[in-house]
Amino acid sequence: MLIPVHQTDAASESSRALFSAHSLTCIRDDRVLFEGLSFNLRPGDLLQIDGANGSGKSSLLRILCGLLWPEEGEVRWSGKDIRDARQEYQADMAYLGHVCGVANELTGLENLAWFARLHSARPGSRPMDLLASVGLAGFEQTPVRRFSAGQRRRLGLARLLLSPARIWILDEPLTSLDVQGVELVRAMLMAHCGKGGLVILSTHQPILIECPRHLQLCLS
Amino acid sequence: MDASLAFFSVLKRDLQIAGRRRAELANPMVFYAIVVSLFPLALGAEPALLARIAPGVIWVGALLSALLSMEGGFRSDYDDGSLEQLLLSPHPLPMLVAAKTWAHWLISGLPMLLATPVLAILMGLPFASTLLLLVSLLLGTPVLSLMGTVGAAFTVGLRRGGVVLSLILLPLYVPVLIFGAGVVSYGVDGLPVTPLLYLMAAILVLSTVLAPFAAAAALRVSVG
Numbered sequence: 001m002l003i004p005v006h007q008t009d010a011a012s013e014s015s016r017a018l019f020s021a022h023s024l025t026c027i028r029d030d031r032v033l034f035e036g037l038s039f040n041l042r043p044g045d046l047l048q049i050d051g052a053n054g055s056g057k058s059s060l061l062r063i064l065c066g067l068l069w070p071e072e073g074e075v076r077w078s079g080k081d082i083r084d085a086r087q088e089y090q091a092d093m094a095y096l097g098h099v100c101g102v103a104n105e106l107t108g109l110e111n112l113a114w115f116a117r118l119h120s121a122r123p124g125s126r127p128m129d130l131l132a133s134v135g136l137a138g139f140e141q142t143p144v145r146r147f148s149a150g151q152r153r154r155l156g157l158a159r160l161l162l163s164p165a166r167i168w169i170l171d172e173p174l175t176s177l178d179v180q181g182v183e184l185v186r187a188m189l190m191a192h193c194g195k196g197g198l199v200i201l202s203t204h205q206p207i208l209i210e211c212p213r214h215l216q217l218c219l220s
Numbered sequence: 221m222d223a224s225l226a227f228f229s230v231l232k233r234d235l236q237i238a239g240r241r242r243a244e245l246a247n248p249m250v251f252y253a254i255v256v257s258l259f260p261l262a263l264g265a266e267p268a269l270l271a272r273i274a275p276g277v278i279w280v281g282a283l284l285s286a287l288l289s290m291e292g293g294f295r296s297d298y299d300d301g302s303l304e305q306l307l308l309s310p311h312p313l314p315m316l317v318a319a320k321t322w323a324h325w326l327i328s329g330l331p332m333l334l335a336t337p338v339l340a341i342l343m344g345l346p347f348a349s350t351l352l353l354l355v356s357l358l359l360g361t362p363v364l365s366l367m368g369t370v371g372a373a374f375t376v377g378l379r380r381g382g383v384v385l386s387l388i389l390l391p392l393y394v395p396v397l398i399f400g401a402g403v404v405s406y407g408v409d410g411l412p413v414t415p416l417l418y419l420m421a422a423i424l425v426l427s428t429v430l431a432p433f434a435a436a437a438a439l440r441v442s443v444g
Contacts, residue, residue: 095305103302118316
């Protein structure tokens with residue numbers, strides 16, 4: 001069941017929250033995209049952000065992952081402002097943006113190996129197996145330049161699986177994916193939330209995910 | 221997590237990517253060689269004049285070539301989203317930016333250095349002056365890459381950042397150009413060159429330490 005985020009009791013939950021946003025305000029090009037936005041998330045929560053084009057979904061996600069600074073307010077991870085505990089937060093966070101963050105000249109395997117060194121890898125995870133699990137078996141040595149948009153997106157998903165991060169921030173993860181791809185994302189999200197992970201995503205497509213708490217935030 | 225491992229992985233990745241873009245890899249070197257070799261053609265066979273202007277011409281060629289290659293510095297990483305991932309890495313950003321800078325120098329600066337002896341012969345520069353020129357380029361070209369990274373970081377978010385980048389970088393490059401070309405002229409005139417070389421080394425040390433921090437801060441502004 002979808003729970004609108006404003007119906008959760010912010011005051012009583014903030015003490016238990018792993019991740020929280022406090023009165024975030026974002027202004028872009030003299031336009032207020034949102035103001036006074038607050039929410040708390042517990043382990044296993046999935047927060048879905050809805051809103052029309054240009055309503056500030058991507059800006060909100062970029063604020064939540066620390067790429068963009070809000071005009072006002074703060075984002076807290078384990079009770080600490082992410083700007084003060086940047087290193088700790090970034091080691092525990094994986095972001096998949098509009099563009100997947102994979103280099104065109106490198107192969108799928110090389111891209112994953114680079115991420116493993118740049119961020120860190122889940123112990124025991126093998127890039128080869130991860131590529132197979134996102135449906136890219138047989139493309140290990142193909143430069144990403146020759147990938148389709150959907151295959152790039154799948155490589156981005158493999159990156160999430162490689163990362164030991166507890167919080168996933170996903171900007172339109174379903175873009176250019178086929179039916180099996182959407183199913184793959186669904187299964188990944190459920191498994192992640194089931195293990196006590198935390199997901200924040202924006203999507204235009206309806207996606208049914210069974211998780212302990214599926215929250216919805218609508219930007220208008 | 222080992223930050224030096226991350227440094228070398230960024231360095232290796234950039235070299236790997238450059239190795240797969242052969243045409244772009246050759247660009248700065250070819251540009252440098254063309255600029256310098258046009259002078260003997262335009263000025264005619266006057267060995268004394270050529271040898272006199274050679275250090276300046278070679279330094280201007282190196283500077284323009286560095287400026288040209290700098291524009292693409294962060295562009296492809298910005299377009300494919302790798303730059304966001306770099307910013308979100310738990311490793312210190314200045315360290316990762318430093319790795320990108322040194323990769324840039326290995327790709328553009330080092331080949332220029334290697335081509336210089338041939339171009340010096342073309343310009344009729346005596347052997348002793350060529351050696352001085354090489355030392356000044358060895359100290360100066362990394363500075364071009366280091367300061368260039370700061371400029372590139374500021375302009376990466378702009379679609380047509382080329383002109384802005386030149387405006388930002390030229391004033392920073394001018395001292396390096398003056399000292400670099402000055403070293404050889406001093407040598408030819410029999411004046412002591414060590415003070416100038418020490419000055420250049422000081423600029424190199426200062427920019428090695430400070431430029432990655434400035435570039436990292438600029439990147440956070442540009443990408444956000």
